Amino acid sequence: MNWLHTWSGVVLGSLLFAIFWMGTLSVFDKEIDRWMMPASRLALPAEFSYETMRPAYQAALAAKSPSVLLLVPNERNPVITALWRGTDGAFAQHMFDPTTGAELPDQGTLGGSRFIYPFHYSLNLKVLGLGYWIVGLCGMMMMVLCVSGVVIHRKIFADFFTFRPERKMRRATLDLHNVAGVLGLPFHVVISVSGLVILFSLYFPSSIWAVYRQDVRLFGREAYGSYVRPPARRPADLVSFDTIVAKAKSVWGQGEPNYLYVFHPGDAAAYVQANRSSEDVVSNISHMAYVDGATGELLSASKPEKPAAVTQRFIAGLHFIQFKHWTLRWLYFVLGLAGCVLIATGLLFWVESRRERHRKLGRSGARVVEAVTVASVTGVLIATLAFMVTNRALPLGASAFGVERGAIEVVGFHLVWLLTLLHAWSSGGRAWIGQCWTISALAVAAVLLNAVTTGDHLIRAIVHRQLWPVAGIDATLLIAAVVAACAALRLARSRRVAAVSLQEAGA
Amino acid sequence: MKIFARTALAIVGGYVGTSAIIAALAMIAVAMVGMERSEAATLGAMLGFVIYLGVMIWSFAEPALIRVTLWLGAVTALSLTLVLLLSRLPS
Known part of the structure; x- marks a missing residue:
């Protein structure tokens, strides 16, 4: 179970992080729409x-x-x-x-509900519906990871109360992985199962084919009326x-x-x-x-739905969060972030525990995984922020090389994401610090650009009820900027401490 | 190589086997329990995720890979036979 958890985690962790991150943002996809489409702040x-x-x-x-x-x-x-x-x-x-x-x-953007949300369930890969199947497989592997993770941690309750941030970085990383995993376990399981169950007829059509045979289309009529x-x-x-x-x-x-x-x-x-x-x-x-x-x-x-259909709709509803409940909506957001932390710390722990050994042996494994991890954790955050900053920096109707703004935002997202990978590869372990600072700067830039281009700055947004979605996004961006800056400072300090102790050991 | 075989068995073999099992279960539910077609199809597909997870974990955890291969092959063959037999029944 240990190797299963380690290797499926390291192979699929990057994709899982992107899916979890986009899903977490999709909790507020409509609010992101308001932020990116100023004319709709009504x-x-x-x-x-x-x-x-x-x-x-x-x-x-x-x-x-x-x-x-x-x-x-x-x-x-x-x-x-x-x-x-x-x-x-x-x-x-x-x-x-x-x-x-x-x-x-026309607001010239795909915004949250047509870029971020479909990215969450299809990676925006439309060829042969491939994206759905990749995400589906990741969902299944998330379940496998949850089960194998629980099996590994027999001392699950002890882990729950163990967090040693003052200890070495590697120990703290593992503790954080365990805390996020154990605390959020019910959420991680339910969110993975429910995500799969939404698309039951796509992922497991054989039961429909079996009972409907040649008239599969009748399923829609009988199941949904x-x-x-x-x-x-x-x-x-x-x-x-x-x-x-x-x-x-x-x-x-x-x-x-x-x-x-x-x-x-x-x-x-x-x-x-x-x-x-x-x-x-x-x-x-x-x-x-x-x-x-x-x-x-x-x-x-x-007609009123029958038991199996009622069950399916309920499980799907748990994932869709179309009910009106702001406390629960924020809870989904926070637990989604906990899922991101779980995946990111899992990847980090793999790198931390192999970095030294791989360097001595001249193997590139840890270096490759670290670069991919940096790009898929801080990189996707930077790309998302670049997507939002592009939206506010370019005026409506702007175009380049015959490409309209909505498409420029999407190209920008992917280009920036690729750049973060190149940066991560070229600067090794230091890349975390640089990318954390970039997150911080982009988040502040997004808030400032929104204020300048629309006049809906944070104070104004808090005062007007219809601007609350904008206020929420701006406030979250500012919190993200502070957290990213703190992370950058802390990482820089621990690198200095490590460098000093290495010198002392050498002397 | 062995890990590749194991992974392929878990992901591809598990999916094919699960699809066959739920097809047979749905047809049994309609033909013998009298469940409505849309209900049997929905229930079967939802059970699919649970069965698939079980098969995946088992093929990763079982030391003797041949045991999983034989069991999964046998259950899949049995399910497909049931599907064939039941589809000859007048609907």
Whole structure:
């Protein structure tokens, strides 16, 4: 079990860290969106009329899109978000003001919900869906690591109370690994299992193939109560969105929809799929009502879910955190960071316990792993910060070599990440210090740039309720800057102490 | 080389074996227990993660790799036979 834990950890640790880091940030993906899309820092109207979504619908209709998905504004995402297929055939996302219904200018960024969040579950690798499978395998290996880790630590309760930061760096690293691992064990297990269970039909489709055989598509209809009908090829107007929502609510009783999905806009056979928001429950329920677009009559509604489906939706809901609970949301964030610490200290311990030995033997193992570890721990933090700084440093509509800002941010992220690897390789163990200082500087730069380009500095953001997401991001960035600076100072000091004791030993 | 074989058995063999087992379990649940198709498929896929984890840990922990290979091969073959037999039943 020991070699299994050591070697699967060192092989997959870097990827696992990236997945955990992006997942931790995804807890606040909507808040990152607000930070990166200044035009969307809006207040929710006291009374929201669903008819406010009409201009968004009309725009999709004008583009002759076969369908349009309208996301209902909510506390974390206060704009009307509409997704439709443009005349060029590609899906595009548009934002509309929740009070007036007017279209907001394109914000030229993928932001948190379209870059950071998909990175978490697919690494943004779209070829053959490869990213999903890599992340899935990492999820399984995280489980293997949790089990083997517990087996190694028979003295699990003693480990729980053991933290010796004053001892040697290597000892402190291992203690921190154990504390983060034992304290966060329930979280690490649940977050890995639930992440996998979300995509059960992708990862283990054989049970679906077995029972449905040739008509696999029926699974969606039977498990989720989805409904389809072809267009009538006759024009007709869509009834009021308020009527549609009222009809849908007659099915659910309480609860607002979180989206309205209009199929065949402008057609006499248009229909609207309304899904009940799950902000008041843990479970990621799909309570759907299908309403006729031309008459406002109810066409179909999903039936109450059966036990296995209820279980799956609950486990998925644990991971999606779509419920409204700020304390729990922060707890997920903190535990996610604990997961990052667990993975990073595990990698560090591997390097620390081999560095001297490998150098004496002339082996490059520890050096390679250390460079990769630096790049995948502090490197991905720097790349993320560079992604945010680029967003605020370049004006909206900026482009270079025919590449728009949204794409520049993504290229910048990857380029900076690569640079951190080169830096880590060239400067060895000292790279930690330099990269910690870089994190600190970039975090402060991000806060300053936000204040300069949008005027929403921290004090102003704290005063205005609709700017709280910005205040939260800014405050977290400042805390990160302080922590990174302290880490850099401490690392520099312990290197000096080590150098002095080495000299004394030599003399 | 031995580690490579072990890892391949755990990851690839474990996945193939698990897929066969859950397919058979889901079909048994539908044909003999009378569970609804969507429920059996969902339950089977969720059990897949648990079974896969068990097979992975076992293939890493068992000293005699041949034992895991034979057991996993036998259970997979049995599951596939069940899938074939049950798919001949009129649905």
